[in-house]
Amino acid sequence: MSDPIAELRNASVGYHRGTPVLHDVSLRIEQGESVGLIGETGSGKTTIARTLLGLTKIVGGEVTVGGRDIARLRGRSLRSFRRDGVVQYVFQDPLRSLDPDIPVGDSVAEGLDVRGRIDRRVRSARIDETLRAVGLDPALASRLPGDLSGGQRQRVAIARALILEPRLLILDEPVSALDAANRVHVLDLLRLSSTERSFAKLFISHDLGSVAGVTDRVVVVYHGRIVEDGPTHQVIADPQHPYTRLLIESAPTLDAAGADRARRAQLREVVAQSGP
Amino acid sequence: MNAPAPLLEIAGLRVSSSSAALVRGVDLSVHRGESVGIVGESGSGKSLTCRAALGIVPSALHVSADRLVFDGQDLATLGERQWRSVRGSRISAVFQDPASYLNPSLTVGRQLAEVLRVKLGRRRAAARRDVVDLLDSLGLRDPARVATRYPHELSGGMLQRVLIALAIVERPDLLIADEPTTALDATVQAEVLDVLADLRRAHGLALLFVSHDLAVVAQVCERIVVMRHGLVVEEGRTADVLAAPSHPYTRSLLEAHREYGLDRLRAPEVVHV
Amino acid sequence: MTVLPSTRLVLRSASARAAAGILIVVALLAVLGPVLAPHDPLAQNTATILQGPSAEHWLGTDALGRDVLSRLLAGSPVSLAAALLAVAVGLVLGVVPGLLSVYLGRAFEWVSLRLMDTLIALPFLVFAIAMTALLGNGVLQAMVAVGILISPAFYRVTRAAALTVARSQYVEAATLVGASTPWIVSRHVWRHVLPAVAVTTAGVTGASLVIVSSLTFLGIGVVPPDPTWGGLLATDLQYLYQRPWGPVAPALLIVATVWALNALADALRDAQTARSNRAVADHDDADSVPADASYPPASSPSPVTSPEVVR
DSSP: OOOOSEEEEEEEEEEETTEEEEEEEEEEEOTTOEEEEEOOTTSSHHHHHHHHTTSSOOSEEEEEETTEEGGGOOHHHHHHHHHHTSEEEEOSOHHHHSOTTSOHHHHHTHHHHTTOOOOHHHHHHHHHHHHHHTTOOGGGGGSOGGGSOHHHHHHHHHHHHHTTOOSEEEEESTTTTSOHHHHHHHHHHHHHHHHHHOOEEEEEESOHHHHHTTOSEEEEEETTEEEEEEEHHHHHHSOOSHHHHHHHHHSOOSSGGGOOHHHHHHHHHHHHHHOO | OOOSSOSEEEEEEEEEOSSOEEEEEEEEEEOTTOEEEEEOOTTSSHHHHHHHHHTOOOTTSEEEOSEEEETTEESTTOOHHHHHHHBTTTEEEEOSOGGGGSOTTSOHHHHHHHHHHHHHOOOHHHHHHHHHHHHHHTTOSSHHHHHTOOGGGSOHHHHHHHHHHHHHTTOOSEEEEESTTTTSOHHHHHHHHHHHHHHHHHHOOEEEEEESOHHHHHHHOSEEEEEETTEEEEEEEHHHHHHSOOSHHHHHHHHHHHHHSGGGGGSSOOOOO | OOSSOOHHHHTTSHHHHHHHHHHHHHHHHHHHHHHHOSSOTTOOOGGGTTOOOOSSSTTOBOTTSOBHHHHHHHHHHHHHHHHHHHHHHHHHHHHHHHHHHHHSOHHHHHHHHHHHHHHHHSOHHHHHHHHHHHHOSOHHHHHHHHHHHHHHHHHHHHHHHHHHHHTSHHHHHHHHTTOOHHHHIIIIIHHHHHHHHHHHHHHHHHHHHHHHHHHHHTTOSSOTTSOOHHHHHHTTGGGTTTOTTTTHHHHHHHHHHHHHHHHHHHHHHHHHHHHHHHHHHHHSOTTSOOTTSOOOOSSSOOOOSSOOOOO
8 A cells, every 4th residue: 555645543632621722633644535624613624734734733642744754844844845835725815815915826836936938938838727727717817816806716725735846735614604606616527637647635624525426435523533434425324423423414415305404412421421 | 385475585685885896796696485596606795695684783884775675665775764664573694603693701692682671572591491392393302401601612514503593593584504514614514404394394494595505505505506796696496406507617616626625536537645 | 906096086076176276376386486585585684674575575584684585485395394303114014013023923023013012102202302302403314213103104104005915815815826925015015005195195195295394493403594485484482462463474374285285185185085986886886885875795794784673
């Protein structure tokens, strides 16, 4: 078996009001795999992402990305690692993650610009190519984020991440702020681009339903621990942990017969008992 | 199930700004005890339609309607003073971001008690007891403790239930909920929706529920109204609309959910992404 | 890349346009003043002392027979340059530490904050007088002193803007692609700091002019017989009975200029607010409340903006 693109081994992250934010978390993401990381607010899912990005320091265990132990990286070595662009991140809110006074083309190319001087034509070509790859007209490169629609901005955010050709793309609630049509477009886009470039994807979400259609594997986080980890269809068909079961029962489905309130209430009790 | 005359009747509703027509002739009705869902994206006019039924459309916008009637009373001609006797006691509402509708410097219990005293004339001690009962009826664990909390100490789901409590305190006939669960986690959303369903059963509350999520509306509502660009493009009983959507937009919403929702996993093949 | 709002937006209101007009006139005075003066501002003529306005001397003459108009015109560049010098000193001494305090770590931050707090506590005139006593009576010394005392205003504004930027998501995004701190400052921070600094500059220049005038009124900073606006206010005080209209012209000039600078600062700030409100409104869909009402963004877990209890 080849090396994973990213791995957490028994990772723990500090305390927040008495409870560990992450407790003894182990997670492997294989090359080219599509993984969903599901959890509620405060469960630790965002912390896991930030750990993989080197934004949050772990206090125990190891975190490896692209074969490198990133817990050891500091300052210049960390910057150098980031410039290599092995792992990239798409923020949840494209409105706030793009500098409002900078044309989107420059924001997209920022990863290229920090590496040093780059030939103007090459830069332009890369920007155009990447914008096209996410389904945007290259002419939008000169516009400000405020001039674009929400769906377009989200694509710009994805373009910014893809331009560095990462081997792991982490997306934080990529479609929760989008309406139905844009949601489909963006998810289609992500589905398509990975067949061309084959990079691993980590989708972070509180909603199992939104990532179920695009992931091979699903990992469920609850109170800083991983409570479920397995192939998507298997987890949904046969969940092991009561919280996973609650998640599945909670997802609104089109056939209202699937919803059973009594069972949900029961599951909530079980989950509340199992606790952190 | 349907009473002869609808509780809320909207016909030919138009809302426009100086530069655009935002709602372009909407017909909508809700019968007593019925739950009706409005599905639409941002820009569809769904929120403005609800605001028209509450008399809180921003003053910069122009509102007109052929009929805007609630339980026989013409809403279009109501002055602000008259609206105050309708809002809360007859028609009530909850919105998307619960925290911004509560005073951050008062405990939740105090704000609820204030409403009970002012609107229902309860005395102080009785109001305090009623607050705890009210919170309990909304499924909040340890309601006495919740009442002593400030808004920033409570989670989104709890806050939303507090707001629902505020909204139903006077036993209104109609509750308008505009994206009440959109900002909540999936499990919490289910809880709040369950609470709404319980309330409807317990009090015969009519519900006008707005969301961009077709599945949520489908789960909660007996009838669906699909809006797009300021117009109603489809409406009917939920089961009928889902089984046989006539408008392409409705069909695209269904497709989107089937493609990327949990239902897909019922299908045998799994898409490799 | 429009870091500052467009001229049209800034000059939207009548007061902004009036202010701009006044400042243009003042600027012309500063540049062309001495050239336009009909008489030698230093030429004394005991025969024509304390005269009222006449065809020869539009604003009359002072106690030494000097043409007041010429003195006013000649004094313009001095007063204005002095005010601007103080602002320039304050700007450099305030903006640079302000930026550095965000990026150089706790120690520097603490020291610079305390230093600024101390400076704010010092009274302007007393400090300026002390500085001239220390370093000699001259415009340069006095204005440097004033500049030092003005710097906290720039420091605070710069620091506040830089902190907001430093904590923003787009800066975090830049960090994630490997941007260094200098890169972030030169690419993101300065363009969000500049608008605030521009507003502060306009306002502080007005204050600086008042201080210059006060100092020269007291005879500090500029050695007579060189004319300045403040000095002109002061001269002939003992002859106020004979020449009551004396202080009017210099006072008017000072007040008008200061008012215009403050009005410009307000207009700049209003334009910036209008621009950012419009940017937020453009993101809204037709469903949301339009731009003239405050809009809490739904996606962020933001604190309460307006307490309204839904009943």
